[in-house]
Amino acid sequence: MPSLLEAIRKVTTLDLDAIDVQVATEYAPFRDMTCNQFIVQSTLMMPEHAHVLAFAVDEALQTASEYGVDVTHSASLEQLVVDIASVNIIKEIKPKLHPQGLVLLQTCCSKLGVVDDVVAHCEQLVNVFTKYGISAKECCIKVPATVNGLKACQILAHKGINTLATTVFSTQQALAAAEAGCVAISPYLNELDAHFDRKFYVEYSNPVKQSPGVQLTHRIQRHYRSAGIKTQVKAASFIEPIDAVAMAGVDAITVGPTILKGLAETQVSEETATILSDAIAATSAQEAPPQQTWLAGDATELAAAMADPVVARLQRRANEVFTNAEEQLRALAKVAILNKKQPHLESL
Numbered sequence: 001m002p003s004l005l006e007a008i009r010k011v012t013t014l015d016l017d018a019i020d021v022q023v024a025t026e027y028a029p030f031r032d033m034t035c036n037q038f039i040v041q042s043t044l045m046m047p048e049h050a051h052v053l054a055f056a057v058d059e060a061l062q063t064a065s066e067y068g069v070d071v072t073h074s075a076s077l078e079q080l081v082v083d084i085a086s087v088n089i090i091k092e093i094k095p096k097l098h099p100q101g102l103v104l105l106q107t108c109c110s111k112l113g114v115v116d117d118v119v120a121h122c123e124q125l126v127n128v129f130t131k132y133g134i135s136a137k138e139c140c141i142k143v144p145a146t147v148n149g150l151k152a153c154q155i156l157a158h159k160g161i162n163t164l165a166t167t168v169f170s171t172q173q174a175l176a177a178a179e180a181g182c183v184a185i186s187p188y189l190n191e192l193d194a195h196f197d198r199k200f201y202v203e204y205s206n207p208v209k210q211s212p213g214v215q216l217t218h219r220i221q222r223h224y225r226s227a228g229i230k231t232q233v234k235a236a237s238f239i240e241p242i243d244a245v246a247m248a249g250v251d252a253i254t255v256g257p258t259i260l261k262g263l264a265e266t267q268v269s270e271e272t273a274t275i276l277s278d279a280i281a282a283t284s285a286q287e288a289p290p291q292q293t294w295l296a297g298d299a300t301e302l303a304a305a306m307a308d309p310v311v312a313r314l315q316r317r318a319n320e321v322f323t324n325a326e327e328q329l330r331a332l333a334k335v336a337i338l339n340k341k342q343p344h345l346e347s348l
């Protein structure tokens with residue numbers, strides 16, 4: 001019997017949801033690498049990356065003007081430090097990916113109130129990538145799939161910047177992302193809180209038949225395939241290996257180290273073989289999407305769809321959680337900046 005990892009790889013592209021060269025090597029091959037602010041933070045805390053924030057502070061102070069960043073505006077400087085540090089840990093992993101693989105980094109939820117602010121930060125991220133040897137073609141910016149986030153993606157697509165619409169909780173967001181020209185989307189199988197509190201995770205005997213997140217992702221995949229939409233589905237937010245099994249047949253899944261280990265160490269059983277074949281059938285059936293535009297006329301159709309109470313709650317919570325994570329990263333940058341300016345205080 002093959003392992004679950006081998007069985008999934010036959011029908012779905014595997015991406016790495018981690019910035020970890022060792023994991024990338026152990027469970028190779030991967031096409032893309034994804035991350036979010038939590039993954040960046042835990043990677044920066046690893047002893048082998050202890051020097052990265054200090055390096056990023058030096059770089060940010062020397063090159064801020066190239067990005068139009070005012071070094072006297074502390075939040076902007078801290079964010080630039082975070083961006084430079086993120087890119088410099090990510091660039092280590094690029095050679096481990098498929099030659100055409102993308103590296104994906106998430107923009108700030110705190111920018112989502114103003115479309116131009118999202119656009120400006122995504123452009124800053126691409127400029128930082130380019131500065132450290134990763135071209136605009138090789139990177140992709142993850143943008144939360146809010147109304148403003150998707151409007152920003154549309155503008156960025158016209159500027160030749162790759163975007164992935166993340167935290168997708170509805171078909172309308174997925175269709176709007178395709179309209180915006182996103183290269184990919186990440187439907188979230190589980191809500192954000194399930195990653196921190198087990199009581200938010202629901203176990204199903206067959207998620208393909210029972211899980212709303214799994215069924216939503218399958219429906220989006222059917223819509224995309226039936227309508228010939230090029231945007232890729234990159235399913236995310238897995239808590240247990242079974243979540244990945246239920247995604248067999250979607251374009252791609254992004255998987256973190258613990259779930260990769262679980263998938264590699266578990267052989268396909270009678271029960272999981274059923275889930276695998278149900279998932280493949282559910283993703284390959286035809287289901288045309290509604291003939292509708294979502295972003296036209298100031299995206300009023302999308303805004304109305306996202307007012308659905310369940311979608312609105314999941315999206316709001318995702319934005320809160322990622323905003324907190326983003327603030328924690330800037331706080332780390334702030335300490336690194338202070339240490340640089342006042343090294344005599346470092347040992348206190």
Ligand SMILES: O=C(CO)[C@@H](O)[C@H](O)[C@H](O)[C@H](O)COP(=O)(O)O
Binds near residue numbers: 038185238
């Ligand atoms: O959205 C993507 C990929 O596009 C993922 O990186 C996504 O953020 C993650 O799968 C989930 O948020 C889970 O991340 P974590 O809690 O395991 O750090």
